[in-house]
Amino acid sequence: MTTDTVNSIVITELRKSYERVTGSETTYAVDGVSFDVPKGQFVTLLGPSGCGKTTTLRCVAGLERATGGRIEMGGQVVFDVPQKRFVRPEDRPIAMVPQSYGIWPHMTVLDNAAFPMRHGRNRRKGQDIRKRAMEMLEQVGLAPMADRWATQLSGGQQQRLAFARALLGDPEVLLLDEPLSNLDAKLRAKLRQELRSFQEQFGVTALYVTHDQAEALALSDTVVVMNQGHVEQIDRPEQLYDHPGSSFVADFIGSANLLPVQDVSSRGDGGVVAKTDVGPVLCLRSSAGRDQHRAGTTGGFVCVRPEDVQVRAVSPAPADDEFTATVESSEFLGDRLELVIRAADIPITVSARAGLGCRPGEDVVVRFDPATASYLAS
Template identity: 60%
Template sequence: MTVQNLASSDHSVEISGLEKRYTPQRGGEGGRGIEDVSFTVPHGKFFTLLGPSGCGKTTTLRCLAGLETADRGTISMNGRPVFSAADSRDVSPDDRPIAMVPQSYGIWPHMKVFDNAAFPLRYGRTTYPKAETRQRVLTMLEQVGLTEYADRWATQLSGGQQQRLALARALLCEPEVLLLDEPLSNLDAKLRSQLRTELRSFQQKFGVTTIYVTHDQGEALAMSDTIVVMNKGRIEQIGSPNDIYDSPASRFVADFVGSANLIPGVTEAALGSGDSAVDAKTSVGVVRCGRFTTPAVPPTAGQEMFVCVRPENIRVSTGTPGPEGANRFAARILSSEYLGDRQEVVVTVGDIELRAHADAHLDARPGDEVSAVLDPAWTIALWS
């Protein structure tokens, strides 16, 4: 069984200028849920909305599903408009080419596994004769590894099995777009890691366009083709996992996705159009940044900025220190944690604390003098 591709556009989903406001409830706070959210999702891709609680990612997903009505903007699926505030168009959820897996999975406890999976084929947009329904359901249950559980009550399944059942039921709808709202958040860490691999594998196997909501950066980096990082109702950055991690567009993205050391400073010289590196004056000295996201207005000399460097891009060494400069600084070990494959150390450079991933066999203790080298190729200049 394969999910039907009814595409008539280069993108499965196109959102433009989406805005949703909430009115205060009995003295509570209202305000903007999302503002000027725009993005496109190519066919067959795994697209993730990532951000902290309250950032607007679930509101965006619910607007896509038709469970929320936006105040402005447009939504199209496979070239067909399903929402337009200007045209007063708002296609009902039942008539949108989607299937959705909620955070709680939505498994019906009074039904057996087979009946849960068969529900959309019996009562959905497209229904099938009894024999074909049975064949389709059993084929799908086999593909998600639940054939032997077909006659069990849904409540007898483990959390991971319930997640597979919810996914199987959604795929049996043959959606053009699959919406997933933090479906792994209720599972323990080990099972989450296992199931995110399975979920990505299923998505690639069926080729269904998927929009996934999560606050877990690890999930987003491991599973996604494209990540949208959201904050306070707005989009901070859109890019591949590599782009988001290695070239964050703002301090928020750098700090939220992974671990980052952020060193305040000022730009030493104006940024020219052909420059491939930026020098920053900081309290620990001049730091060369070999990576940066060019802002809308080129920064000038003396402009406030932050140097971002990931812990894995700081080398900590003992012995005779080399000459300072070239991003090499005298440092002192503040704390150290042995994690088997590495040590996570905190060093002080002047009045700045830096977290670094050091060699597992680094022979240094708190208080020892060391050298800290910030790899210029992976040190990032940020102006926002």
């Protein structure tokens, strides 16, 4: 990880613990988390509820005081346990958009937007405040509503106002805590495009929290996948999907078929042959090092995405790299056929072409393409 990028967030071995009321045992909500956010990048903390992503964000904001570790912003240390340094939230170069937007109902749209220029870290004076606020409202499409009460805005408009208000504080870092979660699915998809567009337009560094995998993949330059207070994997969205580093990441990012592995051996071409209940599977992708591919290695999973499972009729007979399965369910979804098939008592989800015509109870022949099959050591 780099630590010399100006105006980035650098988090090193961050820990946040909570003492249990019933005893002296310590529980860590965040346990040894490290990552950085380069200037101008959009980085997302992704994980299930309780994984520590929001606690991490709140520690970055200074709303929570971490138990250990170090946080830097723009090359300046804002939190460090050995140095006993803790910079207050209002003195950090940040702005935050919370899940509820934090729009003040007793103020107009203009006054909400202008608030950080009147009371924030980078204050302005006189007519410059109104001029700057109106320019920003124009950019987010809210200028015609400047004199309305904020409560007269729709959910999507309130989200835009919260974003405009945050930017008017001239932050180096924008923190976003699931700001789209209260919106319906269609509006969420529209506003996430606008959000990314605004972030790129203004060049602000963004740290975003969500449990929505599609949202994280669509918005982010980099995704930090968290689980039980730890970082599981840090990577670009395409890499996370195509090359998950663990069974947790594979299962959490999109949909995945995970077949338990009994034995693993390596091949000269870099591939891995994994023995499973449906038969040997050749995997040209792997999360394990070569030392873990020796003959006799056990454990792990074969991961195959539903769209990468190849299914055909039972004639001709299965080849060496194919096996038979029985269709349990079939759903026609217009552009594709969603199947659940079963082989060796293992259910496998398949996204097949719409004209395949498989019915429940029928047998099919299945093949996993080695180029898209992954061996995951954990």
